[in-house]
Amino acid sequence: MVLEYALYRGDVLLKIGTATELAAFKKVKRKTILFYATPSYRKRTSDKSLRTIKLLEEVEGSD
DSSP states (O other): OOOOEEEEETTEEEEEEOHHHHHHHHTSOHHHHHHTTSHHHHHHSOTTSEEEEEOOOOOTTOO
16 A cells, blocks of 8 residues: 655645655655654744645555
């Protein structure tokens, strides 16, 4: 299972991909991309800062 993330700056979607792909896109470490999703990062920054949102995977057969 590969986890995908969405990278936003404010309300603008920059890119969707794995943490590794987003890190290459922004030229930062993978753990930096994961840090953008933490509550502590959100508290330290404004709403216009970079944000990483973990995308939920749809599970087949669950109604």
